[in-house]
Amino acid sequence: MKSAVETLNPTRVRLTVEVPFEELKPSLDAAYKKINQQVTVPGFRKGKIPARVIDQRFGRGAVLEEAINEALPKFYTEAVTEGELADSVLGQPDVDITEFNDGNELKFTAEVEIRPALQIPDYSGIEVTVDAVEVSEEDVDKAIEQLRDRFAATTSVDRPAAEGDVVVVDLEASVDGKVLDDGIATGVSYTIGSGQLLDGIDEAVTGLEKGGTATFDSDLQGGSAAGSHATVKVVVTDVQERELPALDDDFAQLASEFDTLEELRADSRKRLERVKSYDQATQAQEKVLDALIELVEIPIPEKLLASEIETRVHNLEHHQFPALGLTWDTYLEREGKTREEHDAELEAQAIKGIKTQFVLDELVKTEKLSVSQEELTEHLVRRAASSGMTPDQFAQAVVEGGQVQLLVGEVARGKALATVVEAVKVTDSNGQEVDLSDEDEDETGETVQAADSATEEAADAATDTEEGTETAEGDTKDA
Template sequence: MKSAVETLNPTRVRLTVEVPFEELKPSLDAAYKKINQQVTVPGFRKGKIPARVIDQRFGRGAVLEEAINEALPKFYTEAVTEGELAENVLGQPDVDITEFNDGTELKFTAEVEIRPTIEIPDYSGIEVTVDAVEVPEEDVDTSLEQLRDRFATTTPVERAAAEGDVVVVDLQASIDGKVLEDGVASGVSYTIGSGQLLDGIDEAVTGLEKGGTATFTSSLSGGTGAGQDAEVKVDVTDVQARELPELDDEFAQLASEFDTLEELRADSRKRLERIKTYDQATQAQEKVLDALIELTEVPIPEKLLASEIETRTHNLEHHQFPALGLTWDTYLEREGKTREEYDAEVSEQAVKGIKTQFILDELVKTEKLSVNQEELTEHLMRRAQSSGMSPEQFAQAVVEGNQVQLLVGEVARGKALAVVVEAVKVTDSNGEVVDLSDEEEDEDASTEDAAEAASAEAASTEDADESAETAAEDAPEADKS
């Protein structure tokens, strides 16, 4: 077999392959064997039909077509390997048979997208500004109020319900006069004004006493009536006043391990500072990544971009919409944009995701970064926690879905971005230099997490980045000319 590689553009090549007819013999034998098992000819046992009879009955062309389709992936893989493209091939090839006659050599071309060659520029001159880590007293006050709210007590009252009260209600949702099977709930506790139940319920129950009833219209966000307007009947079975504990040393002892309110307040400040520090690291990662993308020329493979846009739109339409009870019309209305604006936005996001992966993968190579078992395990634990699964369940899902290398890629890209951030100048809004390389151990994990999150936009691109061998196994049948 002979092959040659022609570069069509920075992200696409054409392989021209010539295969002597003798090299098709194993595939021809396999084709006869396969057809033997599928057809029946009177006078011959199944599987024992001579080749000449198959040619006579079903045509030599059918055998050759079967043989070629069986052989093409193997010859394509060999050509990719010979052309030293195995690590750069993206997706499936477009195969075209240009010349073939029985007994003569097979000639075909295969056009396929490849990773572009990327030159990482000198990024040491990048400078970004991030928010300073500042915790105003109001934030500490808000944090303590939220904690205080968690320790509130309720007392039944014989009066009309008002904002801030807790009402215990029975609900019944109907559409077109028919009660929904999953639209009935009893004994639901709801704090008026919290906005955590149904639109319209606050107005309906405010002013009602125990035993009161009201109806209101609300758009359902889930269940069998998701996305539809329903008439909701609400019966108030109890009205309770909420009482908040006093903010004093006694409360600090009740709500925490501290003896005094001042100690609890200081701990709340430290916790908020840690959150702000994490947010600052995330902001630095994102701004540095944007600056690096701006500096780096990255050609975008057209088919890969189209596939990425299709994947993102499909996930939104078929996974997120049903879960949220949305349609395209209600989603676009909620977001305040047109479909054209959505398409432009998702295209921009997809381009950024592809550029992110290409740039960070190139950095992984140039910086010779690797991922050890401990780093992979830590990342798996964090991903499991964020997904609401146990580490064991998440690990099993990763293995069964053949996603281990995808996780390895996420960690490696996170480390690559962290390398860049450590090399550039990051200052806060107060003009102070921010050193993200000297964090405590727990903050190191937060910084790495931020890097991984910044590169996660490219995760679905990883699925399209197949090896030549994998692509060949599923290569489509050739178009014949």
């Protein structure tokens, strides 16, 4: 077999392949064997039909077609390897048989998208500014109030319901005058003003006493009629007043392991500082990533971009919309966008995600970064926690789905971004230089994930791109 590579543009190549007819013999033998198992000819046992009889009965052309379909993936893979493109090809190739006659050599071309060759410039001069880690007394007060709210007691009262009260209600939802089978709920506790139930319920129950009834209109967010406009009848069966505990040492002992309110406030401050430090690190990762992408010229493969956009739209329509009871109209209304504006944002996110993956993968190579078993295990544990699975369950799902290399790629990209973040200058809004290399072990672990957490689209694009690369060879036959 002979092959040659022609560069069509920075993200696409054409492979020209010539295969001597004798190299097709194993595929011809396999074709005869396959047809032998599928057909029946009187006078011959199944699987024992001579090749000449198959040619006579079913035509030599059918055998040649089957042989070529079986051989193309193998010869395409050999051409990719011969052209040193194994780590570059993306997605499915477009295959065209340019010349073939029985007994003569097979000639075909395969056009396929590839990762563009990137030049990573010196990035040490990148400078970004992030928010300073500042925790005010108001921040601590708010945190204590939220904790205090969790320990509020409720007492039934004989008065009209007001904002902040808890009402116990029975609900009955109707669409076009018909009560829904799953539209009845009883004994539902709801805090007026929390916004955690149905739009319109706050206005309906405010001012009602125990036994009071009202109706209101609302768009249903779930259930059999999700997305429908419904009339909801509400009956108040109890009105309860919430009483917050006093802010004293007794409260500190009730709500925490601390003996005094002052100790509880000090611990709340430390927790807020840790949260803001993590937010600061994430902000630095995002800004450094944006600055790095700006430094590198990154061509975008057209088919990869189109596939990424299609995947995102599919996820919206077939996963997110049904779960939230949304349609395109209600979704766009909620987002305050036109379809054109949404599509433009989606394309921009996809482009950024693809650029992120290409740049960080190139950095993994140039910086010679590797992933240890310990790092992969730590990453797997974090991913399992975020998915609601145990580490063993998640690991089993990853292995069975053939996703181990995808996880390795996530860790490697995170390390690449961490390498850049540590090399650049990060200053906070107070003018103080921020050293992100001194994070504790857990926070460093999150930084290793930064390629996927700094921007959600980076993770999506990285996964889709790698999956496209892995399936390219297997889909050559269909192409």
